[in-house]
Amino acid sequence: MFLGIVAVFVGMFLSLLMRIHLVWPAAVLPFLGDIKPETYLTLVTMHGTIMVFFVLTTAPQGGFGNYALPIQIGAPDMAFPVLNMLSFWITFLGFVVMVGAFFVTGGAPLHGWTGYPPLSALQSSGPGEAAGADFWGIGIALFCVGALLGGLNFITTTLDMRARGMTLMRMPLTCWAWFLTAILGLLAFGVLLAACILLLMDRNLRTSFFVPAGTINGIVTAHKGGSPLLWQHLFWFFGHPEVYIAILPSMGIVSTLLSVFSRKPVFSYKTIVYSMLTIVALSFTVWGHHMFISGMSPYSAYGFSVTTMAITVPSAVLTFCWIATLWRGKIRFTTPALFAIGFVSLFVSGGVSGPFLAQPALDIPLHDTYFVTGHFHLIMGVASMFGILGGFYYWFPKMFGKMMNETLGKLHFWFTFAGAYAIFIPMHYLGLAGYPRRYSQPEVGYLRDLMPVQRFITIAAFITIAGQLIFLCNLIWSLAKGRKATDNPWEATTLEWTTATPPPHDNFGGLTPVVHNGPYEYSVPGAPRDYVMQTDPATVTTH
Amino acid sequence: MATFTPTAPAHHPLTSRGIGGTLPPIAGGGDNNRPDPGLPDYRRRLRRARLGLLVILAPVLMLFVSFTSAYIVRKGLPTFDPATNSVVHDWLPVPLPTTLFLINTIVLLASSVTIERARRQIVRQAALAPVSDIPGVSLGTEREFPWLGITILLGIAFLTGQWLAWRDLADRGFFVSTGPSSSFFYLLTGAHAVHLLGGVLALLIAGSTVILRRPLESRRIVVDVTAWYWHFMALLWIYIFALLEFAR
Numbered sequence: 001m002f003l004g005i006v007a008v009f010v011g012m013f014l015s016l017l018m019r020i021h022l023v024w025p026a027a028v029l030p031f032l033g034d035i036k037p038e039t040y041l042t043l044v045t046m047h048g049t050i051m052v053f054f055v056l057t058t059a060p061q062g063g064f065g066n067y068a069l070p071i072q073i074g075a076p077d078m079a080f081p082v083l084n085m086l087s088f089w090i091t092f093l094g095f096v097v098m099v100g101a102f103f104v105t106g107g108a109p110l111h112g113w114t115g116y117p118p119l120s121a122l123q124s125s126g127p128g129e130a131a132g133a134d135f136w137g138i139g140i141a142l143f144c145v146g147a148l149l150g151g152l153n154f155i156t157t158t159l160d161m162r163a164r165g166m167t168l169m170r171m172p173l174t175c176w177a178w179f180l181t182a183i184l185g186l187l188a189f190g191v192l193l194a195a196c197i198l199l200l201m202d203r204n205l206r207t208s209f210f211v212p213a214g215t216i217n218g219i220v221t222a223h224k225g226g227s228p229l230l231w232q233h234l235f236w237f238f239g240h241p242e243v244y245i246a247i248l249p250s251m252g253i254v255s256t257l258l259s260v261f262s263r264k265p266v267f268s269y270k271t272i273v274y275s276m277l278t279i280v281a282l283s284f285t286v287w288g289h290h291m292f293i294s295g296m297s298p299y300s301a302y303g304f305s306v307t308t309m310a311i312t313v314p315s316a317v318l319t320f321c322w323i324a325t326l327w328r329g330k331i332r333f334t335t336p337a338l339f340a341i342g343f344v345s346l347f348v349s350g351g352v353s354g355p356f357l358a359q360p361a362l363d364i365p366l367h368d369t370y371f372v373t374g375h376f377h378l379i380m381g382v383a384s385m386f387g388i389l390g391g392f393y394y395w396f397p398k399m400f401g402k403m404m405n406e407t408l409g410k411l412h413f414w415f416t417f418a419g420a421y422a423i424f425i426p427m428h429y430l431g432l433a434g435y436p437r438r439y440s441q442p443e444v445g446y447l448r449d450l451m452p453v454q455r456f457i458t459i460a461a462f463i464t465i466a467g468q469l470i471f472l473c474n475l476i477w478s479l480a481k482g483r484k485a486t487d488n489p490w491e492a493t494t495l496e497w498t499t500a501t502p503p504p505h506d507n508f509g510g511l512t513p514v515v516h517n518g519p520y521e522y523s524v525p526g527a528p529r530d531y532v533m534q535t536d537p538a539t540v541t542t543h
Numbered sequence: 544m545a546t547f548t549p550t551a552p553a554h555h556p557l558t559s560r561g562i563g564g565t566l567p568p569i570a571g572g573g574d575n576n577r578p579d580p581g582l583p584d585y586r587r588r589l590r591r592a593r594l595g596l597l598v599i600l601a602p603v604l605m606l607f608v609s610f611t612s613a614y615i616v617r618k619g620l621p622t623f624d625p626a627t628n629s630v631v632h633d634w635l636p637v638p639l640p641t642t643l644f645l646i647n648t649i650v651l652l653a654s655s656v657t658i659e660r661a662r663r664q665i666v667r668q669a670a671l672a673p674v675s676d677i678p679g680v681s682l683g684t685e686r687e688f689p690w691l692g693i694t695i696l697l698g699i700a701f702l703t704g705q706w707l708a709w710r711d712l713a714d715r716g717f718f719v720s721t722g723p724s725s726s727f728f729y730l731l732t733g734a735h736a737v738h739l740l741g742g743v744l745a746l747l748i749a750g751s752t753v754i755l756r757r758p759l760e761s762r763r764i765v766v767d768v769t770a771w772y773w774h775f776m777a778l779l780w781i782y783i784f785a786l787l788e789f790a791r
Binding site: 079080151153155156188189190191194195205209212213224225226230234 | 590591594595598599601602603604605606608609610612613616617620622623624633719720723726730734
């Protein structure tokens with residue numbers, strides 16, 4: 001969890017540097033000097049890599065999942081605690097190696113988080129492509145191994161360690177989300193690992209899996225016959241499920257939060273589970289939509305387009321379930337609730353541009369523009385982050401025994417919410433106007449005219465990131481002086497709220513909970529309170 | 544408005560934490576309302592370890608599936624040759640050290656058999672362990688055939704055989720970077736060898752539990768899980784051999 005927080009601040013810092021460079025290219029920063037165009041690409045790469053792998057993948061799964069999954073299903077710990085530890089340290093090592101890329105000769109790589117060869121596969125293709133790119137590749141490979149060990153633990157724990165009465169269909173939706181994420185990860189990270197091994201071989205053993213014959217900087221390479229497209233296929237076969245690895249845990253958290261804070265059962269539990277399952281299944285069939293501009297056959301583009309459109313169906317169903325959960329609920333607008341509602345808003349705003357990009361005819365002009373940047377940041381970046389923040393505010397009392405400050409929390413929410421829209425909606429506009437992404441400095445007239453928009457985004461980014469300091473202050477203040485939390489401050493029903501705050505070492509103090517109810521029994525007619533704990537015996541039944 | 548009904552009917556007695564009476568047995572993860580008579584602890588650990596193994600085989604499989612798909616794609620890929628200004632295929636078939644590979648295959652299959660014997664042997668030991676404490680009962684104390692040790696030796700023999708195959712290929716001028724086919728040859732055999740090495744290490748750990756005086760159950764779990772893993776590795780090797788042989 002704290003690794004996630006550190007990583008997110010490193011990533012945010014990098015994005016801030018990028019924004020500064022885009023708007024004031026000549027700015028000389030204290031300690032860091034001026035930013036050259038290649039440094040800009042380095043920042044793009046490392047921001048993307050750190051955010052995707054070490055924040056969006058690690059924080060919701062490794063951070064919350066490891067903590068909350070066992071306690072929510074009534075288990076004393078994860079199935080293999082030692083493996084879990086190993087998984088964490090391997091991930092940590094991966095992060096260290098990744099950040100280490102900044103400090104080797106030539107600096108960090110500049111091939112973007114997607115690492116397309118031949119740029120990424122040749123040592124001489126750029127300043128960061130020497131040792132820096134090796135560090136990048138090894139960092140990713142280590143991350144894969146860590147993530148696989150983690151996934152193994154999640155699946156085994158979910159299948160084998162549920163308490164009595166905790167049937168699969170009584171698990172909180174968070175557990176379903178973690179379980180499905182682990183399945184996705186297990187199938188996807190093996191492929192990324194394979195691709196990384198091939199890439200590292202191309203880089204260091206002079207094989208030609210991905211590198212075709214050609215020249216680099218005027219010198220003929222020792223490679224021939226490889227296919228950069230092969231990398232793209234392998235990478236995106238992992239890369240698209242990765243998007244869902246990032247957002248599924250947030251979907252689970254948000255489903256829970258919305259139900260808890262609107263004091264209503266979640267709308268159609270089974271529909272949510274089956275929608276998530278459908279997303280998992282479909283996510284392996286859509287990777288080609290990242291490659292519409294790679295020169296693929298229009299027929300396969302059509303196929304990928306159809307599957308991509310299909311995935312909007314379960315996504316829309318989920319959205320309707322969330323809205324219906326809120327509908328006519330007695331909503332308690334606490335900080336976690338605000339973040340959950342914010343997630344739904346961002347999920348819709350980021351999601352609607354998806355079907356545009358799913359069509360090859362529209363994707364081809366838009367693909368390399370800020371439109372895509374705006375799209376995926378809203379849905380994969382910020383929306384997932386809102387789920388994570390909501391979860392953090394929600395479980396903080398259970399983890400540390402202190403409540404977080406509500407006023408600061410709400411302030412943080414509004415800063416972040418308004419900021420996210422102020423940053424990413426104008427990016428769609430930039431993209432439609434033809435502003436290409438990953439360009440350090442546009443030298444063309446019509447792009448210069450768009451500079452005011454870029455300046456606006458940078459200022460918005462400054463304010464939003466400053467807003468995150470509120471979160472940090474709140475965190476530190478609450479840890480030191482926060483109001484003491486009761487065992488069940490949110491009046492929620494799931495198992496983690498039946499035990500002491502903070503929970504004893506084996507979660508339940510030697511006792512084993514027995515589950516009698518579903519996870520979202522709120523406002524039950526005839527029940528003594530407006531919620532029924534999962535462990536409460538079913539005393540009221542009307543059939 | 545919904546009325547209060549459990550989302551799934553409960554078929555077990557309505558006992559709960561904090562309400563008097565006896566607590567249910569700790570066991571019963573994933574029970575789905577199955578009555579649980581309180582299995583011995585190690586049975587549960589064994590089940591969990593087997594499940595974990597089954598899960599971890601998925602990414603191993605995905606790794607080799609990815610390599611295979613890359614193999615097939617790369618094999619069929621035409622490449623532009625600037626020397627002749629034409630599109631050519633640069634896939635040179637690798638001369639496989641078939642005899643050596645056949646010997647290695649037999650060694651690995653034999654090791655699969657011995658590890659299965661080791662697994663069954665330790666199952667028997669574990670089952671008889673409670674009885675052997677009774678005075679006058681000498682069951683299970685006979686000197687056991689060292690199946691585990693033989694498996695480790697056969698595993699190392701296989702790895703050495705693979706190493707010889709690599710040397711053989713290198714002697715004939717096929718190195719990792721010679722051509723795509725030789726790259727894949729080293730990649731596939733190497734990746735398999737690394738995985739098998741993991742199995743050998745696991746067996747060494749299982750063997751050392753005797754010295755470390757760890758409980759028999761722990762050893763049994765390691766041996767059991769490694770045995771399944773080992774069989775998987777044997778099948779995987781046959782698959783790789785077939786791929787290299789028939790899709791040359």
